[in-house]
Amino acid sequence: MSRQGSAGDGMRRALAPVRSWLLTTGGIAIAAVYLFPVYWMVISSLKANPELFAATPTLYPHAPTLAAFRWIFARENVGLYLQNSAIISFSVTALTLVLATGAAYALARIRTFWTAAMVVAIMAVQVLPPPLLVTPMFVIFRQIGLVNTQFAVILATTTKVLPFAIIMLRTSFAQIPVELEEAARVDGCPRFVAFFHITLPLARTGYIVVSSLVFLLAYGEFVYPLSLMNHKELQPGPVGLYSFVGADFADWPDALAFATVFVAPVIVLYMFLQRRIVSGLTAGALK
Amino acid sequence: MSQPLRHTLDATPWRMSRDRFLDSSTIWMLLIGAAALFLLLLVGYPIAYNLVMSVQEVTLGNLPSFSRPWVGLQNYRQLLADPLFLLVAKNTLVFTVANVAVQFVLGLGLALYFQLSFPASSFLRGLVLVGWMLPPLVIGAVWKWLLGSDSGFVNYALQGLGLISGKIYWLADPSLSLLAVTIANIWFGVPFNMILLAAGLAGIPADIYEAAALDGAGPVRRFIWITLPLLRPTIYALLSLTTVYTMRAFDLIYTMTHGGPLDSSNIFPVWSYRMSFELFDFGGGAAIATAMFALVLVVALAYVRSVNAERPM
Numbered sequence: 001m002s003r004q005g006s007a008g009d010g011m012r013r014a015l016a017p018v019r020s021w022l023l024t025t026g027g028i029a030i031a032a033v034y035l036f037p038v039y040w041m042v043i044s045s046l047k048a049n050p051e052l053f054a055a056t057p058t059l060y061p062h063a064p065t066l067a068a069f070r071w072i073f074a075r076e077n078v079g080l081y082l083q084n085s086a087i088i089s090f091s092v093t094a095l096t097l098v099l100a101t102g103a104a105y106a107l108a109r110i111r112t113f114w115t116a117a118m119v120v121a122i123m124a125v126q127v128l129p130p131p132l133l134v135t136p137m138f139v140i141f142r143q144i145g146l147v148n149t150q151f152a153v154i155l156a157t158t159t160k161v162l163p164f165a166i167i168m169l170r171t172s173f174a175q176i177p178v179e180l181e182e183a184a185r186v187d188g189c190p191r192f193v194a195f196f197h198i199t200l201p202l203a204r205t206g207y208i209v210v211s212s213l214v215f216l217l218a219y220g221e222f223v224y225p226l227s228l229m230n231h232k233e234l235q236p237g238p239v240g241l242y243s244f245v246g247a248d249f250a251d252w253p254d255a256l257a258f259a260t261v262f263v264a265p266v267i268v269l270y271m272f273l274q275r276r277i278v279s280g281l282t283a284g285a286l287k
Numbered sequence: 288m289s290q291p292l293r294h295t296l297d298a299t300p301w302r303m304s305r306d307r308f309l310d311s312s313t314i315w316m317l318l319i320g321a322a323a324l325f326l327l328l329l330v331g332y333p334i335a336y337n338l339v340m341s342v343q344e345v346t347l348g349n350l351p352s353f354s355r356p357w358v359g360l361q362n363y364r365q366l367l368a369d370p371l372f373l374l375v376a377k378n379t380l381v382f383t384v385a386n387v388a389v390q391f392v393l394g395l396g397l398a399l400y401f402q403l404s405f406p407a408s409s410f411l412r413g414l415v416l417v418g419w420m421l422p423p424l425v426i427g428a429v430w431k432w433l434l435g436s437d438s439g440f441v442n443y444a445l446q447g448l449g450l451i452s453g454k455i456y457w458l459a460d461p462s463l464s465l466l467a468v469t470i471a472n473i474w475f476g477v478p479f480n481m482i483l484l485a486a487g488l489a490g491i492p493a494d495i496y497e498a499a500a501l502d503g504a505g506p507v508r509r510f511i512w513i514t515l516p517l518l519r520p521t522i523y524a525l526l527s528l529t530t531v532y533t534m535r536a537f538d539l540i541y542t543m544t545h546g547g548p549l550d551s552s553n554i555f556p557v558w559s560y561r562m563s564f565e566l567f568d569f570g571g572g573a574a575i576a577t578a579m580f581a582l583v584l585v586v587a588l589a590y591v592r593s594v595n596a597e598r599p600m
Contacts, residue, residue, distance in 0.1 A: 023405035030397065031414045037474065038417070040440055041429045053438040099325055102318030110315055118319065123594070124587040125330050127528070131537035131556040132576040132583075135563040136333035136340060143351055159329045166322060220422030222538045227564055238424040238538075245428040245542055252432060259425045270420050274413040277420075281482050 038263075045069070045256040052253060068257035078258055080233060081240035084150065085219055085262075088236050091154045092218035093211055096165050099158070100210070104169035105195070109178065119167070126163035130223040133159070138227050148229050153236075156224040161214045168213075168280070172206025173199065209280030212273050216266060237262045334580060341577045345569035362574035371550055371558065378465055379554040382472075383533045389473050390529055391522075394480025401481075402488050412485065419478040423535075427542030430471035434458055434543075461551035464544045468552050471543060472536045479532075480525060487521030488514070523593035527586045534583060555579050 044052060045068060046061040072078045107115050137156055138147065146152040176199055184194040200207075222238040229235060232243075241262060244255035270277065341362055343355040366372055401412040418426075433440050434457035445451045457467040491514065499509050515522075537556045540546060546553035546561065553561075555575055563572030 020405045023400075023403055024407055024411075027401065027405065027408060027411040030400065031411045034415050034418065034474075034477075037426075037429045037433055038421075040433060041425075044432065055438070055443075057438065057440060057443055099322045103322035106315045106318040115319070118323065120591050120595075122326070123591045124584060125326055127531040127583060127587045127590065128330065128334075128580070129531070129534040129537070129556055129583065131560050132534070132579050133330065133333055133337075135559065135569060135572045135576055136337035137329070138563070139340065139345070139350060139569060140333060140336060143353075155329055159326065162322060162326065216420055216422075220424065222422075222424050222541075223560070227560075238422055241424045241428060242542060245424075245431055246545070250428075250431065255428055256432065259428045263421055263425045266420055266422065267417065270417055274410075274416075278409070278413050278416060278482065281486070 041256055041263075042260050045253075045260040047253075049253060068253040069261065072254050072257050072261070076240075076254060076258070077233075078240065078261060081235060081237045082262070084234060085236035085238075088150055088153055088157065088221075088225070089215050089218040091150075092157045092161060093215045095154065095158050096162050096214050097207070097211060099162055100165035100169050104166045105173050105199070107166065108170045108173035119170070122163045122166055125159075126167065130156075130160055130221070134223050134227045137224075141228060146228075148231055148234070150229070150234055152228045153221075153225045156228060157218050157221045160221065160224075161217050164217075165210050165214055168210045169203070169206055172203040172210075176202045205276060206280065208273065209276050212269055212277065213280075216269070219266065337573045337580070338577050340570055340573035343570050345573065347567045350569065358570070362570045363578075366571065366574055371553070374550055375553050375555055375558050378550075378552065382465060382469055382536070382552075382554050383530060385469050386472055386476060386533045386536070387526060387529045389469075390476040390480045391526065393473070393477045394525075395484050397477065397481040398484035398488055402485060412481070416478045416482055418474060419476070419482075421475075423475065423538035424542055426471060426475050427539045430467075430474070430539070431458065431543045434467050434470075458544050459548055461547075461549045464548060464552040468536070468540045468543050471539050472533070475536075475539065476529060476532065480529065483521060483525050483528075484518070487518045490521075491517045520593050524590055527590035527593065530586050531583055531590070534579065 043059075043061055046064040046066070047058070048063060048065045048067060051058060051062060107119060134156070141147045141152045141156075146155075180198050180202070181191070181194045184198055185191060189197070219236075220238060221236075222242065225234075225236050225239050226242065229239075237258075241255065241258055244251050244258055342357060342359055344358045344361075345355055349355045397412075397415065401408050401415075434442075436442060436454045436456045436459065439457070441457070442451070442455055445455070455463065457463050495513055495517075496509055499513055504512065534556050536554070537560065540552055540554065540557050541560075544552045546557040556579065559572045559575035559579065561572075562575060563569050
């Protein structure tokens with residue numbers, strides 16, 4: 001029995017490089033198959049018209065062209081959509097962080113029945129779907145004259161991301177020992193200075209993860225701008241993209257170029273923050 | 288309140304009044320209150336208002352006013368009598384069950400695979416997570432392009448593999464449209480399932496597996512008797528979250544099929560939205576939304592319970 005075991009171990013050690021190699025190859029294959037739709041979007045956006053609709057599609061653009069990109073920036077006002085997206089997403093992120101910081105810190109430091117109940121309520125709010133909330137929101141905003149303003153969209157989108165931000169930041173704050181703040185206070189540092197100089201810097205990773213996820217969620221939000229605004233020049237990217245692909249016969253060359261442009265900042269941001277986002281999600285998403 | 292702070296603070300006589308204010312329970316209440324008030328005004332009030340609208344007749348004409356005709360449960364009765372109701376209910380059920388089940392199985396498979404330690408495993412897992420970060424509209428656009436009947440890659444690939452002979456009208460055939468949007472939404476949701484299950488798997492202590500291996504338990508038995516039971520809280524939380532997030536598939540469906548053709552891919556959130564914003568029957572839209580809120584909150588409660596079971600805080 002033991003001899004067999006050691007022979008098996010020796011075998012396993014000898015095969016270890018092969019196993020690693022096989023598993024990595026398999027992992028690459030999985031990622032490649034999974035990400036194929038994204039690849040297909042990007043290379044399709046670089047194809048010109050006959051090649052784009054060829055019965056036998058080419059796996060990479062044989063005659064790559066930026067014509068669709070030039071067209072959408074020159075004629076379809078894509079720059080304005082992107083600018084609106086930036087305004088809305090940055091505003092949502094700022095408003096969310098301001099509101100979430102205080103609440104998350106307080107909910108992390110005070111443990112009573114009421115704060116526990118509040119966390120439960122916030123978790124429940126976190127899962128409410130915008131397509132259902134938008135009917136009453138539209139009517140309410142219409143009654144107070146906020147319809148057709150980006151402000152309305154910023155407020156509505158903040159309701160979608162604020163609960164999530166509070167819950168994740170609360171986890172970050174809870175991990176910082178309260179003794180650090182107390183030590184600073186014994187040395188004569190006022191509580192709120194201690195918060196900004198000690199607690200906040202220590203929660204930096206949490207803030208990077210939360211603000212990037214909040215930004216990405218706000219950047220992708222579609223239902224609220226679609227329903228709360230009908231002026232085209234106020235609309236962000238998703239509504240602009242919808243105007244290209246929503247119809248039965250989509251304007252594919254422009255739609256694919258727009259989708260590629262619109263998604264580029266997301267992929268760049270994610271590539272920079274991948275490790276932090278993954279560890280932040282695994283540590284705080286459910287708790 | 289906040290006892291851990293008090294015991295050192297009360298002993299410091301030099302405290303200034305500003306400090307006293309910043310230590311008092313008032314500041315805590317203000318900090319929580321700002322966010323709570325925001326959510327109360329912009330989520331709580333709309334939900335209550337939605338309930339009210341669901342028993343009123345709300346049209347474009349009386350939208351700005353507060354006095355509208357009360358119609359009791361008529362909106363609800365009309366929904367139940369609507370010939371679409373059964374179809375939409377069936378679609379919602381099929382869509383939700385298929386999404387939750389397939390996303391879970393694929394997510395678990397990927398989580399287990401990337402948990403095997405091999406070079407670049409966490410980087411490759413991170414690449415797969417990209418899918419979940421993309422704007423839903425982009426995903427809808429990409430899948431509409433991939434599933435196109437004439438120049439879509441999926442038809443081309445299936446024909447190349449000899450699996451189909453003619454074109455498949457994924458989005459235009461009423462018997463296939465629900466499948467098409469399900470495929471796209473599964474693609475969207477799998478990374479989320481994967482990452483949360485990976486977190487759950489990482490939380491299982493390695494020595495339990497080692498002890499089981501010493502006792503002669505093979506990989507399959509270790510999976511059934513150790514992994515699954517210890518993963519149970521994560522699984523419950525995940526299944527309830529995925530169920531609720533399926534309601535957000537609105538963006539994908541609206542982009543790809545608009546709920547059609549012939550309502551074959553229509554689900555409740557889409558129906559509610561179209562009732563309000565295309566038929567301008569806000570009372571009807573509100574009635575569907577109210578019923579869905581009740582359902583979502585039940586599932587959310589299950590989610591919160593399983594999270595608290597996982598990590599008592």
